[in-house]
Amino acid sequence: MTAMPFQGFNSDTIDDMLVNPAAYADETIHDAYTTLRRDDPVHWTQPTGFRPFWSITRHADIVAISKANDRFINRERTYISPVEAEDWVKATTGDTHLFRTLVDLDDPLHMKLRRITNTWFMPQNLRALEPRIAGIAKAHVDRMAALGGTCDFVNEVALWYPLRVIMMILGLPDADENRMLQMTQEIFGPQDPDVVARSRIITQGSGNPEASGNPQIDLFALVQQFFVYFGEVIQDRRANPRDDLATVIAQGTVDGEPIGLHEAVSYYAITVTAGHDTTSSSASGGLLQLIRKPAEMAKLKADPALIPQAVEEMIRWVTPVKHFMRTCTQDTEIGGKTIKAGDGVALFYWSGNRDETVFDDPFSFKVDRAANPQTAFGNGVHQCLGLHLARMEIRALFAELLPRLDEIALTGEPKNSIANFVSGLKTLPVRYSLR
Numbered sequence: 001m002t003a004m005p006f007q008g009f010n011s012d013t014i015d016d017m018l019v020n021p022a023a024y025a026d027e028t029i030h031d032a033y034t035t036l037r038r039d040d041p042v043h044w045t046q047p048t049g050f051r052p053f054w055s056i057t058r059h060a061d062i063v064a065i066s067k068a069n070d071r072f073i074n075r076e077r078t079y080i081s082p083v084e085a086e087d088w089v090k091a092t093t094g095d096t097h098l099f100r101t102l103v104d105l106d107d108p109l110h111m112k113l114r115r116i117t118n119t120w121f122m123p124q125n126l127r128a129l130e131p132r133i134a135g136i137a138k139a140h141v142d143r144m145a146a147l148g149g150t151c152d153f154v155n156e157v158a159l160w161y162p163l164r165v166i167m168m169i170l171g172l173p174d175a176d177e178n179r180m181l182q183m184t185q186e187i188f189g190p191q192d193p194d195v196v197a198r199s200r201i202i203t204q205g206s207g208n209p210e211a212s213g214n215p216q217i218d219l220f221a222l223v224q225q226f227f228v229y230f231g232e233v234i235q236d237r238r239a240n241p242r243d244d245l246a247t248v249i250a251q252g253t254v255d256g257e258p259i260g261l262h263e264a265v266s267y268y269a270i271t272v273t274a275g276h277d278t279t280s281s282s283a284s285g286g287l288l289q290l291i292r293k294p295a296e297m298a299k300l301k302a303d304p305a306l307i308p309q310a311v312e313e314m315i316r317w318v319t320p321v322k323h324f325m326r327t328c329t330q331d332t333e334i335g336g337k338t339i340k341a342g343d344g345v346a347l348f349y350w351s352g353n354r355d356e357t358v359f360d361d362p363f364s365f366k367v368d369r370a371a372n373p374q375t376a377f378g379n380g381v382h383q384c385l386g387l388h389l390a391r392m393e394i395r396a397l398f399a400e401l402l403p404r405l406d407e408i409a410l411t412g413e414p415k416n417s418i419a420n421f422v423s424g425l426k427t428l429p430v431r432y433s434l435r
Contacts, residue, residue, distance in 0.1 A: 012046075018055055018346070019047045019080055024322060024423050025416040030363075033057050033351035042335035045346070049082045053325065053344030054337070059355035059375060061335055062347045065326060066379035072326035073106045074382065077344050079325055079421050098223045100262050101270035103324065103382060109254070113263060114385060116252035120245060123388050129169065130392065136164050137396040141404060145434040150411060153428040154284045159185075162279035165393055166272050171244030172233070179229070184276045186222055187269070230268040231261065245271070271386070278320035279390045281424020283397055286314030288414055288428055289365040300367045301402050310367035311394045316374035317365055319350040320424050324378070349375050408432040 014032050023029040036043050041058040056062055065072050076096055077086075089098060097104045102114055119125060140161045144151060151157065163181055167174065237250035238258075249267045252259040259267070290297040300310050326345045331338055339345060352375045354362040360371070377384040384390070412429035 015045045015047045018045055019050055019420055021418040021420045024420050025418045027416070030354060033348060033354060037351060037355060042337040049084070050080065051083055051086070051344060053346050054339055055346050055348060056334070057348050057351040058335065059352040059358040062349065062352040062375055063379045065334065065345060065347060066382065069107065069381050071329050071332055072345060073329055074104055074326060075106050076327035077325040078104050080323060080346055092220055098219065099266035099269050101266040102385065103270065107381065111381065112254045113267065116259065117245065117248055117385065120248055121385050121389060126388055126392060132168060133165055133393060134396045134400070136161065136168065137400045140397070141400045141434070149433060150431050153287060153430050154425050155427065158280045158284040161283070161397060162276050162393055166275045169244065170246045170271065171242050172246065180272060183222065183225055184273045187273050226269050227265050230265045233268065234261070234264050274384070275386050275389065277422050277424070279393050281320040282314050282318045282390070283394050284425045284428050285318035286310070286394070288425065289317060291408055291410060291430070293365055296365060296367045304399065304402065306367050307395050307398055309369060310398070311391055312372045312374060313365060313367055313369050314394065315376045316353045316372055318424055319353045319376045321376065321422055322350050322420060323348050404435040406433040406435065
């Protein structure tokens with residue numbers, strides 16, 4: 001295909017930028033997104049070291065493809081990954097993925113597995129958990145107050161809060177928190193040496209993440225950790241059922257048969273990873289914007305009824321899951337381009353959530369944004385199963401924090417994680433006064 005001329009870019013530069021984790025860390029990726037939305041919103045992309053794919057950057061096209069799950073499937077490619085990594089996964093597992101999570105599968109199996117927990121994640125069921133989640137939120141704001149007026153909000157509050165909610169709903173022991181944090185951080189953060197080093201320090205209890213060199217992740221060994229840990233959970237809950245989500249998954253059935261080990265472990269893996277990092281990133285990224293926009297902070301503190309709208313804006317702003325991949329099954333026209341059967345398609349949610357044709361003043365953070373059809377949770381049959389829980393958690397945290405917060409300011413430069421799939425702040429140093 002003919003290279004596309006862009007204002008301020010050439011096609012090769014944009015293509016490599018779209019897959020470059022550093023461009024997400026310093027947020028220069030928005031320059032590429034804005035250019036593509038304007039000049040070539042359905043863009044044939046050929047990054048160095050990657051199989052080519054179509055980049056979808058407009059909100060309307062992202063939503064349309066997400067809802068056409070019969071023509072755009074998940075199982076072939078779910079994430080942007082170098083050819084070398086894709087080949088390694090196939091050689092190691094004989095499959096296209098290390099796990100078989102809901103986001104890696106298509107119907108009918110996807111929907112059969114989703115039904116196992118679908119009712120559990122509905123708002124009417126989650127309401128019973130609100131007091132416990134509010135208690136966990138209070139405990140973390142109390143912890144923040146006890147730290148003496150300074151902390152790294154990411155590493156001392158935001159990482160731990162959603163983790164403890166997930167541990168609570170799964171019924172996992174508090175003693176396993178460090179181990180779970182290490183596994184969730186390393187599965188999403190292998191491109192960032194600071195994130196990996198931090199997880200090792202948390203589990204090993206010593207060291208300095210700024211001086212830990214460049215630790216490497218053995219992904220196969222990490223996946224094996226998930227299988228060992230949750231294999232024991234499955235065995236226990238099948239023998240000793242409890243009133244928790246771990247039991248719902250362990251005792252789930254598909255076509256009248258118990259859920260398979262691979263699918264069950266994958267279910268736990270997606271629950272603890274997607275339910276942890278995404279909520280943490282939205283909460284910390286939202287707080288950073290409130291610090292940088294004092295008028296928005298004042299507006300929210302003056303009217304707590306705006307918290308649900310503010311949470312939706314935090315999720316739009318951060319968009320923790322930056323993309324998902326699909327594979328086209330039949331020739332389809334999108335945005336005047338023909339996507340052929342077998343072509344890969346990358347849905348860039350962060351771009352969709354800055355689409356100028358959908359969001360008024362999209363690069364401004366507004367706690368009272370009225371029209372906010374953010375697509376961070378996805379659309380269609382693969383829309384995030386835990387979206388109601390995530391919203392509830394973030395609402396509870398800010399409902400507890402804001403009334404007690406007299407002042408807050410940055411004490412250093414916040415840093416984003418270096419990742420092109422799931423990313424957000426990895427450090428947020430603050431000084432504050434809490435009641």
